[in-house]
Amino acid sequence: MKLRNPYLRENITGYLFILPQFLLFLLFIVYPIIEGIRLSFYKVQYQKETFVGFDNYATLFSDPVFFKSIVNTVIFVVFIVLLTVVFSLFVASAVFDKNAKYVSFIRGSYYIPVMVSMVVMSMVWSFLLSPANGLISYMAREMDLSVVNLLGNKNTVLPVIIFVTFATNVGQAIILYIASMIGVPKDLFEAAEVDGASRLKVIFQILIPLVKPTTIYITIVNIIAVLKIFVVIQLLTGGGPNNASVTMMYYLYNNAFKFNQLGVASAVGVIMFIITMLLSVPQLRSMFKDK
Amino acid sequence: MLKKRSWQMSFIFVLILALVVGCSSNGGNTNGESPDTNGASGSSKESVEISVWLTPQWKGVLEATEEGADYDSFFKHAAEKFTAQYDKYNAKINVEVIAGDQRDELLNVNLSGGTPPDVFFESVFAMGDYAHRGALLPLTDLVDAEARGDIAEGYWENVTFGDDVYFYPFSHNPGTFAYNADMFKAAGLESFIGGETEIKTWTLAEYEQILDGLKNNLPKDQYSNAYPMALYALNNQGDTWNLAYLRMFGNPFFDENGNIVLDDEKGVKAAEWLKKMYDGGYTNPGAESVSSNDANAMFQNQQLAISFTNAVLFNNAKADMESGKAPKFDIRLANIPSEGGDPLTFTYVVGASAFKTGDAKREEVAKDFIKFFSTDPELVKSSKNSVPVRSSVANEYKDQYPLFEAYDKNSAYMFAFTGNVPGYSELRQVLFPELQAMYVNEKTPAEAVKDYQTKGNEVIASAKENSTIMK
Numbered sequence: 001m002k003l004r005n006p007y008l009r010e011n012i013t014g015y016l017f018i019l020p021q022f023l024l025f026l027l028f029i030v031y032p033i034i035e036g037i038r039l040s041f042y043k044v045q046y047q048k049e050t051f052v053g054f055d056n057y058a059t060l061f062s063d064p065v066f067f068k069s070i071v072n073t074v075i076f077v078v079f080i081v082l083l084t085v086v087f088s089l090f091v092a093s094a095v096f097d098k099n100a101k102y103v104s105f106i107r108g109s110y111y112i113p114v115m116v117s118m119v120v121m122s123m124v125w126s127f128l129l130s131p132a133n134g135l136i137s138y139m140a141r142e143m144d145l146s147v148v149n150l151l152g153n154k155n156t157v158l159p160v161i162i163f164v165t166f167a168t169n170v171g172q173a174i175i176l177y178i179a180s181m182i183g184v185p186k187d188l189f190e191a192a193e194v195d196g197a198s199r200l201k202v203i204f205q206i207l208i209p210l211v212k213p214t215t216i217y218i219t220i221v222n223i224i225a226v227l228k229i230f231v232v233i234q235l236l237t238g239g240g241p242n243n244a245s246v247t248m249m250y251y252l253y254n255n256a257f258k259f260n261q262l263g264v265a266s267a268v269g270v271i272m273f274i275i276t277m278l279l280s281v282p283q284l285r286s287m288f289k290d291k
Numbered sequence: 292m293l294k295k296r297s298w299q300m301s302f303i304f305v306l307i308l309a310l311v312v313g314c315s316s317n318g319g320n321t322n323g324e325s326p327d328t329n330g331a332s333g334s335s336k337e338s339v340e341i342s343v344w345l346t347p348q349w350k351g352v353l354e355a356t357e358e359g360a361d362y363d364s365f366f367k368h369a370a371e372k373f374t375a376q377y378d379k380y381n382a383k384i385n386v387e388v389i390a391g392d393q394r395d396e397l398l399n400v401n402l403s404g405g406t407p408p409d410v411f412f413e414s415v416f417a418m419g420d421y422a423h424r425g426a427l428l429p430l431t432d433l434v435d436a437e438a439r440g441d442i443a444e445g446y447w448e449n450v451t452f453g454d455d456v457y458f459y460p461f462s463h464n465p466g467t468f469a470y471n472a473d474m475f476k477a478a479g480l481e482s483f484i485g486g487e488t489e490i491k492t493w494t495l496a497e498y499e500q501i502l503d504g505l506k507n508n509l510p511k512d513q514y515s516n517a518y519p520m521a522l523y524a525l526n527n528q529g530d531t532w533n534l535a536y537l538r539m540f541g542n543p544f545f546d547e548n549g550n551i552v553l554d555d556e557k558g559v560k561a562a563e564w565l566k567k568m569y570d571g572g573y574t575n576p577g578a579e580s581v582s583s584n585d586a587n588a589m590f591q592n593q594q595l596a597i598s599f600t601n602a603v604l605f606n607n608a609k610a611d612m613e614s615g616k617a618p619k620f621d622i623r624l625a626n627i628p629s630e631g632g633d634p635l636t637f638t639y640v641v642g643a644s645a646f647k648t649g650d651a652k653r654e655e656v657a658k659d660f661i662k663f664f665s666t667d668p669e670l671v672k673s674s675k676n677s678v679p680v681r682s683s684v685a686n687e688y689k690d691q692y693p694l695f696e697a698y699d700k701n702s703a704y705m706f707a708f709t710g711n712v713p714g715y716s717e718l719r720q721v722l723f724p725e726l727q728a729m730y731v732n733e734k735t736p737a738e739a740v741k742d743y744q745t746k747g748n749e750v751i752a753s754a755k756e757n758s759t760i761m762k
Contacts (some may be wrong), residue, residue, distance in 0.1 A: 002666070022744060045424065045757055046424045046425055047425060047427075048401055076738045130577070130578050130580075130581070131575075131577020131581065131592060132518075132575040132576055132577055132581050132585060132586075132589055132594070133516070133585075133589060133592075137576070137577075141516070147576040147577065149576065149577040149579070149580060151577075151580045152577045152579040152580040152727075152730075153731065154731065154733065183701065236579065238525050238526045239724075240525065240579060240580065240723075240724065240727045241580065241724075241727040241730070241731045241733075242724045242725070242727045242728035242731065242734075243724050254401070256396065257396040257399045257400060258395055258396065258399075258717070258720060259716075259717045259720065260395075260399050260420075260424070260716075262403065
């Protein structure tokens with residue numbers, strides 16, 4: 001077999017090397033996406049599937065809980081991602097140039113919650129927040145305050161979930177930022193010092209612009225992760241009170257596995273896929289452009 | 292150079308080939324039949340492997356005190372006994388216990404993936420939907436005249452959908468209140484305490500008096516952080532008690548067409564009563580984010596004086612007290628009161644069903660196994676761990692378990708809480724958000740009841756359309 005095309009001859013080895021991974025990608029990523037899109041147009045029952053066109057989407061858009069789930073998901077994405085980026089930038093820029101042992105200690109202490117399973121974290125928080133016999137309500141009672149039920153109040157349930165998720169995930173971003181800041185060339189800081197720049201100026205004019213690729217990466221990864229927020233909701237609130245903390249992923253899960261509406265669940269999946277694409281593509285593009 | 296490249300390419304091709312072969316071969320055949328190659332046994336029977344799933348029911352084969360007693364002990368023992376005497380195939384039975392609140396998730400995933408369990412042992416009310424969806428095998432041919440005679444008609448009605456029986460009734464599990472008689476005494480409520488083997492019936496007025504006494508007179512030094520009554524609405528677990536409360540003022544809940552008719556004066560009054568109890572501090576706080584599991588734990592820790600229970604939970608609570616796992620107190624049973632005076636009682640019929648797996652041999656073994664453990668004279672005795680559906684077993688144990696008689700007396704007041712409507716699993720998901728909205732003041736009791744009825748009837752209507760039985 002002789003390859004006539006010089007371009008192909010040049011690159012065939014490379015293509016062959018990525019072929020195994022590409023096959024797995026087709027099988028486990030692309031195929032499920034296509035299958036999900038197909039199912040979103042069907043009513044799936046045990047033993048038969050009926051084509052229903054856009055009925056599943058119509059069902060979704062007539063359900064106020066679905067809209068609530070979109071709003072909640074957007075709130076989670078905006079606040080958790082913002083908090084994560086701002087807080088981890090703050091911590092990383094404060095410690096990155098201190099001595100190595102100190103940096104390791106800070107890194108380690110923020111990273112421990114990342115290593116603990118989200119399920120375990122949720123259970124600990126559930127114990128702390130339980131209105132009937134949790135630690136927080138016990139302390140409130142001891143101080144003669146009224147009953148505290150942060151998870152049963154629709155005004156406090158979202159902030160609590162935002163805090164719990166943020167506290168569990170922020171370690172990852174801090175590690176990435178510290179690594180990225182340590183990699184910034186030292187002569188830039190020295191030059192700034194010679195010019196008499198304050199630390200704030202160094203951070204805002206040198207450090208933050210130079211770690212921009214890390215910021216974009218952290219933002220994209222967190223947006224995608226938070227769009228899929230599920231475990232905390234399932235274990236802490238069950239979507240309550242009265243659907244006040246339902247997210248798109250939780251809504252999808254309920255439809256797929258509790259209500260057995262696979263078609264509707266697939267339609268939610270397709271909408272989530274589109275939202276994720278819309279949010280990530282511009283950022284990915286800017287990341288590649290910078291390089 | 293060219294030689295080197297061709298070597299590289301052949302190597303990559305071999306790699307890919309290995310990968311593709313590795314992925315594609317050895318599919319299936321992990322659960323199912325295989326020709327018997329067991330020469331040692333000298334048997335020519337074919338091997339058939341089936342899986343049996345159950346949610347936690349009782350521990351041990353006959354007694355929870357047996358050594359190593361666990362939720363799967365009974366089925367492991369039954370499987371051993373069954374395979375020893377079974378002559379059609381070499382049967383292998385794998386028993387798996389799954390969490391009750393994960394049941395629908397696990398079943399739906401496995402049904403979609405084409406790998407349902409062969410046998411499922413669970414309360415019938417939670418499984419009726421699968422019969423409607425056409426996922427279960429009819430078991431009518433397993434039921435003989437002897438079984439019809441030994442098990443009362445009421446139980447057969449519970450397990451019959453359309454013309455067919457889909458569950459073989461094994462035991463039943465009546466739902467009642469459990470109360471802490473020690474706390475009653477401490478609050479000066481001795482006169483309301485029933486006998487040890489009695490299921491006490493209070494009128495609604497008496498019940499309110501009890502709650503009031505518990506709220507105001509329970510000594511704080513002895514029972515700190517304790518509340519009169521359990522109330523929960525975090526999820527659908529234990530929702531049958533919430534359904535019972537909604538019938539307290541005489542609302543029939545379903546009409547003759549299987550539609551919800553809660554939205555009338557009596558239904559609203561019941562919801563208002565719940566809200567009044569909650570706001571008045573007669574229940575644990577935070578009902579909207581407390582689950583029935585939390586409530587049960589609080590009751591066992593003596594933080595609640597009255598809580599929900601069923602026969603199995605009651606026996607387990609007593610066993611926990613005996614073994615020192617939970618604080619010991621005088622635990623007794625009472626009925627859910629109603630304004631009319633008659634108690635509100637219901638029961639969960641528990642039994643086995645067989646899923647359509649599409650494999651005739653596995654389906655045959657599954658049905659044979661169900662018939663075996665549901666009729667074997669020794670094995671059916673284990674139904675005494677909740678309440679036997681068989682009169683023969685109930686009679687045999689009635690002296691040892693005087694509560695069987697009390698449960699039997701209660702059966703005159705029983706209501707069918709599912710109304711045998713299709714879509715019951717999804718219907719359960721509609722109730723608790725409305726109760727939450729009511730407890731957090733987002734909706735008035737009347738609004739919550741109205742919205743529940745509207746949403747619930749939508750669920751029932753769409754499930755009726757999809758039911759394979761109702762067509």
